[in-house]
Amino acid sequence: MREKENGPESITELIDNNAVVDCQELRVQVWAGSTPENVRSRALLWQLLLSCLPQDKSLWEKTLSEWRTQYAEIVREIAKHPADSAPDGDHPLSLKQDSHWAHFFIVRESEKLIDLDVKRTHPTSSEFRRLEGPMHRILLAYSLQHQEIGYRQGMNELLAPLIYIYSEVPGIKSIDAEADAYHSLATVMKEMSPYYTPSLEALHKELDLLDDTLRLRDPELHRHLTSLSIRPQLYGTRWIRLWLTQEFSLQQTLILWDSILSVHPRMPWIRSICSSMVVAVRDKLLGADFNTAAQTLLRYSTNNVDVELVLKLAHAFRTGSSIQEIMSRR
Amino acid sequence: MSLLAPGKVQYILCTGNLCTREMEEYLRSLCSEVHIAQGDMDEGRYQELVALHVGSVSFAICHGHQVLPWYDETAQIALQRDLGVDVLVVGHSHKIGTIECPGGGIIINPGTATGAPRVIDLEAPKPSFVLMDIQGRKLVTYTYTLENEDDIKVDRSVVQLR
Numbered sequence: 069m070r071e072k073e074n075g076p077e078s079i080t081e082l083i084d085n086n087a088v089v090d091c092q093e094l095r096v097q098v099w100a101g102s103t104p105e106n107v108r109s110r111a112l113l114w115q116l117l118l119s120c121l122p123q124d125k126s127l128w129e130k131t132l133s134e135w136r137t138q139y140a141e142i143v144r145e146i147a148k149h150p151a152d153s154a155p156d157g158d159h160p161l162s163l164k165q166d167s168h169w170a171h172f173f174i175v176r177e178s179e180k181l182i183d184l185d186v187k188r189t190h191p192t193s194s195e196f197r198r199l200e201g202p203m204h205r206i207l208l209a210y211s212l213q214h215q216e217i218g219y220r221q222g223m224n225e226l227l228a229p230l231i232y233i234y235s236e237v238p239g240i241k242s243i244d245a246e247a248d249a250y251h252s253l254a255t256v257m258k259e260m261s262p263y264y265t266p267s268l269e270a271l272h273k274e275l276d277l278l279d280d281t282l283r284l285r286d287p288e289l290h291r292h293l294t295s296l297s298i299r300p301q302l303y304g305t306r307w308i309r310l311w312l313t314q315e316f317s318l319q320q321t322l323i324l325w326d327s328i329l330s331v332h333p334r335m336p337w338i339r340s341i342c343s344s345m346v347v348a349v350r351d352k353l354l355g356a357d358f359n360t361a362a363q364t365l366l367r368y369s370t371n372n373v374d375v376e377l378v379l380k381l382a383h384a385f386r387t388g389s390s391i392q393e394i395m396s397r398r
Numbered sequence: 399m400s401l402l403a404p405g406k407v408q409y410i411l412c413t414g415n416l417c418t419r420e421m422e423e424y425l426r427s428l429c430s431e432v433h434i435a436q437g438d439m440d441e442g443r444y445q446e447l448v449a450l451h452v453g454s455v456s457f458a459i460c461h462g463h464q465v466l467p468w469y470d471e472t473a474q475i476a477l478q479r480d481l482g483v484d485v486l487v488v489g490h491s492h493k494i495g496t497i498e499c500p501g502g503g504i505i506i507n508p509g510t511a512t513g514a515p516r517v518i519d520l521e522a523p524k525p526s527f528v529l530m531d532i533q534g535r536k537l538v539t540y541t542y543t544l545e546n547e548d549d550i551k552v553d554r555s556v557v558q559l560r
Contacts, residue, residue, distance in 0.1 A: 151531055151538060159540045159552045160529055161401040173406060 098330035117329040139247035185224040275300040303365035315368040320375040344381035413489030414461035435459040462490030
């Protein structure tokens with residue numbers, strides 16, 4: 069763990085001891101290496117940093133109540149069966165635009181893909197098997213409320229840390245955690261939806277920038293990877309679209325997300341982190357042929373890289389410190 | 399019938415006289431649970447009487463040419479009572495309709511899906527079929543009748559089984 073400066077309030081203190089939370093101070097603390105002391109603080113930290121919760125705590129009750137009521141309404145709409153709600157004249161085989169039955173079957177199709185992805189989310193974790201119901205509802209609700217984007221593979225992975233943390237908050241009602249996670253996901257997707265469209269334009273732009281970043285920081289490594297024809301297009305898509313949820317252990321991912329959420333604009337920081345991940349395994353990559361190098365990057369979690377090292381490297385890039393120095397101090 | 403897309407129905411109960419293998423193939427392309435009773439004009443070999451459960455509702459399918467006298471309501475009710483099923487699905491008369499049985503349960507005749515005339519008809523009946531939505535012991539039936547060229551009439555009725 070990086071050292072904290074003397075004296076600053078912990079994240080829990082910053083949130084609990086003030087009527088108005090200083091989000092800028094929260095960001096500074098996370099930047100300096102602070103970790104939320106418990107699940108509740110992390111849940112609040114994330115919702116504050118996402119600007120879901122306002123800084124003024126007196127508004128929290130109203131804000132929470134509003135979006136929780138809104139979510140309950142959305143879920144009620146989804147649960148409505150056309151057998152009960154369909155007007156006269158509507159029938160199960162109707163192909164009309166406004167047919168409740170036609171809509172019902174379209175929703176059922178979405179559900180099939182969501183169901184598959186939810187079952188595949190953190191497949192070995194028993195906690196996530198318990199969260200399948202809530203995840204399914206949240207993703208379905210999102211896809212119906214945002215029909216222009218619908219449900220896309222990967223949204224389940226972005227939702228995972230959110231629903232995991234929020235549902236672990238002591239004393240929280242399951243349906244409230246669900247509503248909170250839905251709201252946070254919708255907020256994250258406001259930023260991330262350009263990377264989920266069929267047009268891969270935004271994504272490719274980002275990956276090109278990642279390539280440039282790597283070339284600037286580690287010309288030797290970049291030269292070697294380019295000679296092997298290994299470019300960010302090969303390994304970076306998943307890293308960027310999923311906010312690195314697949315590349316580290318769950319606990320390490322949570323630390324990474326504290327960092328990602330504390331920075332705005334986010335993409336340059338995520339790119340910094342991505343390039344740092346590549347640099348962190350430079351020893352393996354420099355000696356490698358195409359297969360080994362590709363595997364190293366495509367199955368990054370098998371490298372068991374410490375997320376703290378990655379963050380150190382990303383910071384170094386920001387502050388101009390030498391990579392060699394950091395790598396040799398490991 | 400372009401209305402019958404795959405994925406919308408889970409069971410197909412057919413009273414027979416599909417006549418050709420192609421018709422059977424077509425029905426099997428719509429869903430995986432296709433139950434066919436033997437008609438008097440069928441190429442394929444099916445059971446004379448097909449029994450199944452859908453949820454808590456019991457069904458029997460029979461073409462109907464085995465029930466004498468032909469087209470006789472009383473005889474059909476007797477069969478339904480003997481079988482003790484909630485829903486008896488019969489065909490043969492090419493006449494669409496539902497009979498509520500005095501002892502409980504119903505007899506449904508979905509009519510002719512192809513609009514084929516019976517051997518004794520001078521005029522062809524209108525093509526029809528029945529869609530049933532089963533919710534526990536409540537049956538909501540939608541009767542689809544092809545009135546003329548492309549005009550499809552849909553009638554909805556509800557039966558609450560005991």
